[in-house]
Amino acid sequence: AADLAAGIAYNSNKPAEHGEAARTPPEGVHVAAGAPAATAGTASETQSSAKVGSGAPPLGVNPNDGNLDRVRSDAGGQRLTTNQGVPVGDNQNSLKAHLRGPTLMEDFILREKITHFDHERIPERIVHARGSAAHGYFEAYQDLGGITRAAPFAQAGKRTPVFVRFSTVAGERGSSDTARDVRGFAVKFYTDEGNWDLVGNNMPVFFIQDAMKFPDLVHSVKPEPHHGMPQAASAHDTFWDFTSLMPESMHMLMWTMSDRAIPRSYRMMQGFGVHTYRLVNADGASVFCKFHWQPVAGTHSLVWEESNKIMGADPDFHRRDLWEAIEAGAYPQWELGLQVFTEEEAEAFPFDVLDATKLVPEELVPVQLVGRMTLNRNPDNFFAETEQVAFCTAHVVPGIDFSNDPLLQGRIHSYVDTQISRLGGPNFHELPINAPVCPVHNNQRDGMHRQTVNRGRVSYEPNSLGGGCPFQAGAAGFTSLREQAVTEDKVRGKPELFADHYSQARLFWISQSPAEQAHIVGGFRFELSKVQVPAIRERMLSMLANVDATLAHGVASGLGIPVPPPQPLATALPLPQYAPSPALSLLARPGGQGVKTRQVAILIAPGVDGDGVEAIRAALLADGAVPHLLAGTLNPVRTAGGAMLAVEKTLENAPPVLFDAVAVPDGADAAEQLSRDALALDFVRQQYRHCKPLLAVGAGTALLGKAGIPPLLPDGSPDPSLIGTDPSDLADALAAFKTALAGHRAFQRETDPPLV
Numbered sequence: 227a228a229d230l231a232a233g234i235a236y237n238s239n240k241p242a243e244h245g246e247a248a249r250t251p252p253e254g255v256h257v258a259a260g261a262p263a264a265t266a267g268t269a270s271e272t273q274s275s276a277k278v279g280s281g282a283p284p285l286g287v288n289p290n291d292g293n294l295d296r297v298r299s300d301a302g303g304q305r306l307t308t309n310q311g312v313p314v315g316d317n318q319n320s321l322k323a324h325l326r327g328p329t330l331m332e333d334f335i336l337r338e339k340i341t342h343f344d345h346e347r348i349p350e351r352i353v354h355a356r357g358s359a360a361h362g363y364f365e366a367y368q369d370l371g372g373i374t375r376a377a378p379f380a381q382a383g384k385r386t387p388v389f390v391r392f393s394t395v396a397g398e399r400g401s402s403d404t405a406r407d408v409r410g411f412a413v414k415f416y417t418d419e420g421n422w423d424l425v426g427n428n429m430p431v432f433f434i435q436d437a438m439k440f441p442d443l444v445h446s447v448k449p450e451p452h453h454g455m456p457q458a459a460s461a462h463d464t465f466w467d468f469t470s471l472m473p474e475s476m477h478m479l480m481w482t483m484s485d486r487a488i489p490r491s492y493r494m495m496q497g498f499g500v501h502t503y504r505l506v507n508a509d510g511a512s513v514f515c516k517f518h519w520q521p522v523a524g525t526h527s528l529v530w531e532e533s534n535k536i537m538g539a540d541p542d543f544h545r546r547d548l549w550e551a552i553e554a555g556a557y558p559q560w561e562l563g564l565q566v567f568t569e570e571e572a573e574a575f576p577f578d579v580l581d582a583t584k585l586v587p588e589e590l591v592p593v594q595l596v597g598r599m600t601l602n603r604n605p606d607n608f609f610a611e612t613e614q615v616a617f618c619t620a621h622v623v624p625g626i627d628f629s630n631d632p633l634l635q636g637r638i639h640s641y642v643d644t645q646i647s648r649l650g651g652p653n654f655h656e657l658p659i660n661a662p663v664c665p666v667h668n669n670q671r672d673g674m675h676r677q678t679v680n681r682g683r684v685s686y687e688p689n690s691l692g693g694g695c696p697f698q699a700g701a702a703g704f705t706s707l708r709e710q711a712v713t714e715d716k717v718r719g720k721p722e723l724f725a726d727h728y729s730q731a732r733l734f735w736i737s738q739s740p741a742e743q744a745h746i747v748g749g750f751r752f753e754l755s756k757v758q759v760p761a762i763r764e765r766m767l768s769m770l771a772n773v774d775a776t777l778a779h780g781v782a783s784g785l786g787i788p789v790p791p792p793q794p795l796a797t798a799l800p801l802p803q804y805a806p807s808p809a810l811s812l813l814a815r816p817g818g819q820g821v822k823t824r825q826v827a828i829l830i831a832p833g834v835d836g837d838g839v840e841a842i843r844a845a846l847l848a849d850g851a852v853p854h855l856l857a858g859t860l861n862p863v864r865t866a867g868g869a870m871l872a873v874e875k876t877l878e879n880a881p882p883v884l885f886d887a888v889a890v891p892d893g894a895d896a897a898e899q900l901s902r903d904a905l906a907l908d909f910v911r912q913q914y915r916h917c918k919p920l921l922a923v924g925a926g927t928a929l930l931g932k933a934g935i936p937p938l939l940p941d942g943s944p945d946p947s948l949i950g951t952d953p954s955d956l957a958d959a960l961a962a963f964k965t966a967l968a969g970h971r972a973f974q975r976e977t978d979p980p981l982v
């Protein structure tokens with residue numbers, strides 16, 4: 227204390243902690259935060275902003291818009307305070323009885339900071355814990371008033387703000403993006419008439435038919451309860467034990483063992499509402515409807531070995547991809563498609579539309595495109611938005627209604643219920659990301675964390691003291707569809723058609739390309755080879771035997787056991803024979819974006835042909851691909867011409883699985899050095915094995931030779947994605963390379979086991 231009083235320095239090796247600097251810390255050097263996307267005065271980013279544009283015809287009419295602007299906080303230029311707004315002088319040292327003495331109970335600043343910290347996590351979601359989200363808007367192509375009065379479809383060109391969260395299902399919040407799994411695809415529409423949550427997946431069917439089985443399904447796929455393993459994986463005994471005893475899961479298992487379960491990007495997968503919903507128009511007339519999201523970038527997937535390796539190389543692979551695309555202005559887009567059919571049409575289908583393990587083939591009911599969704603803004607804060615967003619299937623708006631699908635019926639309860647413990651009470655709708663952008667008035671009051679300051683003495687209805695307000699909206703409000711009463715016994719049971727567990731699993735199988743079929747066999751083989759109990763493997767094979775003999779034999783031969791007799795069918799009904807549905811293959815949707823956002827590695831080393839590097843880079847950038855210069859270290863690389871190239875990533879920190887393609891420029895010295903680097907050899911080998919395009923120029927082709935890459939496809943024909951060229955033909959070669967890159971993968975290369 228005496229030293230302090232005398233102004234003598236202590237901790238003199240830390241300038242911020244002695245003398246004047248400690249008593250009056252320098253004001254923070256700050257970078258002013260950018261203005262929020264919307265400036266005050268224009269309602270908010272959801273109405274109009276530099277990114278969204280102002281839209282004509284007008285955007286949705288949302289009088290209270292601006293819910294996020296209200297709570298945005300930027301610390302740029304601000305002094306540090308406690309949560310009570312008290313300025314904090316010293317954020318380094320707790321208050322002590324003397325320099326080497328005990329910390330004082332009185333230190334309310336320390337205690338407030340630590341107490342807040344101790345409570346700053348909330349429970350993760352029971353399922354779909356790991357996710358990434360973005361803001362955007364939905365724009366209607368046409369007025370759908372004839373079939374639905376739902377606000378987003380009221381007018382051609384109408385825009386409705388959305389927040390969309392993509393997720394994996396099984397893994398914990400900190401798990402990896404590229405696990406084999408279903409992906410969640412949840413869209414919150416902030417409509418003029420309240421929030422509508424379309425909480426779907428990237429697959430159109432589900433494992434089970436009744437919400438009663440959901441806890442069992444989830445318990446089986448989550449890490450096994452005794453030892454907490456495995457993380458984010460279905461390849462373990464409990465999952466296959468359960469599903470092999472639940473033949474209704476067969477169709478969904480075909481989807482999860484297919485490439486749909488390892489998407490290349492959230493931007494490149496379809497979304498589905500899964501259930502049959504109802505659309506209701508202003509006259510109260512209703513049709514059934516299935517919702518589809520179709521990615522403008524097309525549907526593309528990883529290969530299994532690659533996704534496994536990405537889990538180590540970049541567990542945030544999909545999160546980063548979504549974030550970077552939006553930051554780069556390559557806004558992800560999906561078209562919304564509807565399959566609309568009447569109750570009478572549904573009666574004639576060979577499956578029950580209330581059964582979530584069945585899809586409606588597009589050949590039976592075509593998908594009608596009714597609008598487009600654009601994601602154009604990353605969240606400001608992961609916790610406040612992505613973590614706290616609460617999607618609930620119960621959140622519907624006038625014009626949308628439920629069907630009696632027993633899986634959906636259970637979900638209507640589950641989501642609201644789970645938010646109450648996850649978000650700490652019944653006021654989660656007030657969290658800014660969940661708050662509707664239209665007015666909210668009712669007599670619900672109080673509860674934990676209530677923010678609204680409701681005014682007046684009336685919190686009941688009917689009332690006269692409040693002039694009868696808020697008043698019932700009557701026919702203008704949400705009215706449940708009047709369904710005709712059916713007189714039957716109250717039962718626990720299922721309609722007979724639900725018991726057809728295999729016809730659509732077979733439909734999926736016969737609709738896949740040979741490469742996709744091979745991947746499905748590989749998926750089952752991998753997962754079942756991880757199962758320890760032989761009886762479970764056999765039981766699963768007995769289900770596969772009901773789907774297709776080639777599939778069952780393919781899987782069985784990899785497990786070293788014979789195909790057992792097929793499991794007895796659960797129904798004696800005659801089963802439908804479906805013709806293949808080409809729309810079920812990933813190849814049906816290549817997308818129209820060419821090479822846009824594709825990540826390309828250009829391998830360089832000293833002596834590389836600098837002009838060639840520039841030509842490759844320029845050609846890729848011109849079409850929106852993202853080239854990256856990779857070398858052994860971050861040391862700038864001197865080209866053959868003496869120029870210096872800055873290195874962006876290294877062979878060590880950016881392994882090949884993170885890139886869609888690789889180019890090896892000309893340059894004898896560079897090729898020689900790369901050929902001596904096992905990481906570079908491995909790089910091109912993996913690119914080859916994962917069926918990606920490779921471009922090698924001049925001396926660069928030596929690297930491919932040294933890596934043992936076969937010049938021709940296994941059937942002896944030329945490999946259109948393996949492009950070796952003389953430097954003089956670089957322009958033509960680049961064109962071929964971009965065509966191959968737009969085509970994504972050359973699966974013709976695949977052999978089982980792989981050659982390279």
Ligand code: HDD
Pocket residue numbers: 351352353354357391392393409410411412425426427431432436437440499500501582615616617633636637640641644645
């Ligand atoms: Fe679910 C989360 C999708 C069946 C109960 N589900 C959740 C999310 C998605 C889905 C995308 C994450 C939302 C987000 O990003 O926050 N769930 C589906 C689909 C299903 C499905 C497409 C079948 C068609 N779910 C389902 C059933 C139940 C639940 C049958 C319970 C009876 N789901 C939940 C949940 C979660 C959830 C426990 C966990 C966190 C949350 O809700 O908010 O309530």
